[in-house]
Amino acid sequence: MSENNNQDFDEKQTDGGVATEAYLEKEINLFKPATPFMRDHLRIIWISFAAWVLVVFGPTTATWVAEEFMTETSILGGYPLHFFAGAIFTPLGALVLAAVYAWQRDRLDKKYNISHDPEAAEQAEASTATDGGESQ
Amino acid sequence: MIEVVLLDTALEVDQFRLVPTILVAAMLTLFLGIGYFFRVAAVDELWVAGRSIGPVENGMAIGANWMSAASYLGVAALVATVGYFGLAYVVGWTTGYFLLLIFMAAQFRRFGKYTAPDFVGDRFYSSRARAIAAFTTLAIAFVYAIGQASGMGLMGRYIFGVSYEVGVILLMAVTIGYVVLSGMLGTTKNMAVQYIILIIAFTVGLYATGWSQGWTTVFPYLEAGPETAAAADIETQLVEPFAFTSYYGWIALAFSLIVGTCGLPHVLVRFYTVENERTARWSTVWGLFFICILYWGTAIYAVFGGILYDESSLVATGGEGEGFMHMSGEDADALVVLTTELAGLPEWLVGLVAAGAVAAALATTAGLFITASSAAAHDIYTNLYKPNATQREQMIVGRSTILAVGILVTLIGLNPPALIGELVAMAFAIAGCIFFPVFFLGLWWENTTREGAITGMLVGMFISFGAIINDTIYPMYIEGVDPANIEAADALIPTLAETVPGVSSALVGVPIVFAVIIGVSFVTEDPPEDVKRLVRQCHSPEPMDQMDSAEDVATDGGIEESSDD
Numbered sequence: 148m149s150e151n152n153n154q155d156f157d158e159k160q161t162d163g164g165v166a167t168e169a170y171l172e173k174e175i176n177l178f179k180p181a182t183p184f185m186r187d188h189l190r191i192i193w194i195s196f197a198a199w200v201l202v203v204f205g206p207t208t209a210t211w212v213a214e215e216f217m218t219e220t221s222i223l224g225g226y227p228l229h230f231f232a233g234a235i236f237t238p239l240g241a242l243v244l245a246a247v248y249a250w251q252r253d254r255l256d257k258k259y260n261i262s263h264d265p266e267a268a269e270q271a272e273a274s275t276a277t278d279g280g281e282s283q
Numbered sequence: 284m285i286e287v288v289l290l291d292t293a294l295e296v297d298q299f300r301l302v303p304t305i306l307v308a309a310m311l312t313l314f315l316g317i318g319y320f321f322r323v324a325a326v327d328e329l330w331v332a333g334r335s336i337g338p339v340e341n342g343m344a345i346g347a348n349w350m351s352a353a354s355y356l357g358v359a360a361l362v363a364t365v366g367y368f369g370l371a372y373v374v375g376w377t378t379g380y381f382l383l384l385i386f387m388a389a390q391f392r393r394f395g396k397y398t399a400p401d402f403v404g405d406r407f408y409s410s411r412a413r414a415i416a417a418f419t420t421l422a423i424a425f426v427y428a429i430g431q432a433s434g435m436g437l438m439g440r441y442i443f444g445v446s447y448e449v450g451v452i453l454l455m456a457v458t459i460g461y462v463v464l465s466g467m468l469g470t471t472k473n474m475a476v477q478y479i480i481l482i483i484a485f486t487v488g489l490y491a492t493g494w495s496q497g498w499t500t501v502f503p504y505l506e507a508g509p510e511t512a513a514a515a516d517i518e519t520q521l522v523e524p525f526a527f528t529s530y531y532g533w534i535a536l537a538f539s540l541i542v543g544t545c546g547l548p549h550v551l552v553r554f555y556t557v558e559n560e561r562t563a564r565w566s567t568v569w570g571l572f573f574i575c576i577l578y579w580g581t582a583i584y585a586v587f588g589g590i591l592y593d594e595s596s597l598v599a600t601g602g603e604g605e606g607f608m609h610m611s612g613e614d615a616d617a618l619v620v621l622t623t624e625l626a627g628l629p630e631w632l633v634g635l636v637a638a639g640a641v642a643a644a645l646a647t648t649a650g651l652f653i654t655a656s657s658a659a660a661h662d663i664y665t666n667l668y669k670p671n672a673t674q675r676e677q678m679i680v681g682r683s684t685i686l687a688v689g690i691l692v693t694l695i696g697l698n699p700p701a702l703i704g705e706l707v708a709m710a711f712a713i714a715g716c717i718f719f720p721v722f723f724l725g726l727w728w729e730n731t732t733r734e735g736a737i738t739g740m741l742v743g744m745f746i747s748f749g750a751i752i753n754d755t756i757y758p759m760y761i762e763g764v765d766p767a768n769i770e771a772a773d774a775l776i777p778t779l780a781e782t783v784p785g786v787s788s789a790l791v792g793v794p795i796v797f798a799v800i801i802g803v804s805f806v807t808e809d810p811p812e813d814v815k816r817l818v819r820q821c822h823s824p825e826p827m828d829q830m831d832s833a834e835d836v837a838t839d840g841g842i843e844e845s846s847d848d
Contacts (some may be wrong), residue, residue: 174815214524217524226508235579238579248564249564
């Protein structure tokens with residue numbers, strides 16, 4: 148994509164679109180969502196963040212609090228519990244949470260009728276160049 | 284030079300190996316071929332690959348970009364030598380992507396500029412902020428790349444039978460030549476290939492070791508329990524949770540690596556290359572998956588390698604095993620390759636594992652050099668020094684930067700001040716202290732002001748660089764302590780080396796920097812309305828066009844044209 152196109156967009160896309168315009172007038176605040184979408188989104192963010200904190204720092208904290216239990220319990224034929232948690236479980240937990248978040252976020256897109264279809268985006272881009280961005 | 288205490292049975296380094304050499308040569312030819320085929324001439328393509336990359340491909344690029352010599356060689360080395368503490372590296376270098384995903388990935392894609400300093404400069408409407416960010420980007424790329432050079436030297440020794448120093452120089456020269464020739468588009472295509480090569484090499488080595496010893500079959504990650512117990516019998520400290528650090532030290536390191544993940548410019552730039560925000564999100568998930576495949580294997584390698592290392596010393600001494608946690612730094616950093624060799628696997632397979640390590644180091648170094656060159660050419664030269672610089676001039680400045688940084692990294696890499704994993708962790712601590720707070724607050728709190736961001740970054744710089752000077756640079760270069768034997772007591776201020784170590788200064792640094800930014804932002808004038816609109820637009824769920832950036836959508840016109848347009 149050449150730079151000139153980029154510059155064209157600067158001028159043509161200022162109308163933005165209804166949804167984005169709604170955002171442009173409201174303060175973005177992590178604790179005070181401004182729109183219903185933002186409220187729903189932040190709920191997902193905070194719940195998954197809390198789960199993540201547990202998965203990441205939970206096992207080591209448990210090892211600190213109950214060292215004997217964590218180190219002397221062995222699973223899968225010999226892994227000490229705390230070792231297995233750090234080496235295998237915590238990365239897996241973060242991966243699962245990431246997939247769940249991305250999936251929830253897709254559901255949110257659906258609920259609010261947002262499409263990321265790349266073909267539609269391409270068409271929009273193609274038409275933007277000729278109709279001055281009306282298709283946004 | 285780090286003291287070389289090679290056991291008779293440790294990695295055989297002083298012979299030229301034909302098959303591994305051919306593997307590495309073939310790999311490099313392939314990379315250069317791909318780089319040539321997808322070579323670029325335009326600035327847009329050099330830095331953000333025309334914003335055209337899909338989720339799985341970008342996920343692989345995230346993986347290859349991420350998995351440097353530190354992941355491939357360094358993490359297993361750390362788990363083998365510092366046991367459970369080493370797992371803080373595993374946790375820190377995987378789980379951070381989740382924070383990046385929920386708080387920053389899509390927002391950064393919407394912001395849609397070229398580089399991290401671009402974000403800082405535009406968001407904080409200040410060329411001074413941009414300059415600080417550009418300097419930080421260069422510093423991070425530099426520290427990070429030293430670890431890679433070190434890994435290249437170790438692998439060069441094994442593969443070509445040359446000295447460590449020649450290995451560093453040879454492979455760094457190849458990397459520099461490759462990046463200068465290909466640029467980002469070639470690099471992104473290459474990264475997917477590099478990921479596939481390195482993950483196959485790493486995993487084949489792990490499986491083959493497990494099979495040859497009769498330890499594991501189809502899923503070593505869940506089957507290596509008995510071996511873990513056996514390794515713990517040899518060295519009880521392997522599983523003793525706080526033998527090498529306190530609970531605080533463990534958490535500090537994991538935290539530091541996590542926020543570092545969210546503050547690394549060369550990670551961030553991967554989100555600029557995707558086609559839309561949804562792709563940014565799913566490519567993070569894919570990226571984390573591809574990263575986990577390798578990280579799950581690191582602790583298992585450490586266990587396998589530890590047992591085999593002990594066995595080999597048993598044979599060598601004819602009686603008592605020597606354990607494995609006190610192996611030399613070089614043996615530790617080569618442990619992944621050493622494991623496959625000690626397992627008696629054929630030379631071509633050991634060579635494949637070594638070639639994978641070279642691919643890992645090369646891919647990451649390429650990404651770092653691209654980031655460094657864009658910071659110099661785009662953020663410093665064009666935006667601060669010569670606003671009307673032509674594309675040609677930018678390319679020249681960018682390429683000279685790659686050359687200059689490359690030579691400097693090679694020189695320091697000849698005598699690295701720490702283990703590979705530790706060096707890279709320092710780069711993370713820098714990114715965590717300086718960039719994470721301004722990125723996070725910049726995206727989520729529109730009233731963060733220019734003055735707040737600049738003060739915050741300077742404080743972060745003081746903390747992170749200060750910590751590294753305190754416990755690494757001062758002992759090594761001023762006191763002349765051998766880097767392998769540096770202890771907290773050698774530090775300039777020993778107490779600080781315990782509470783704010785250079786590898787994990789962000790646990791202390793990040794809250795302080797957050798407080799500074801928020802405090803200063805409250806007492807200084809609010810940001811201009813157009814900047815606030817920029818922040819707001821980053822959170823809108825409405826899809827943007829492929830080539831759009833937040834600025835394009837948020838402005839009513841009238842805010843300054845960025846000079847890349």
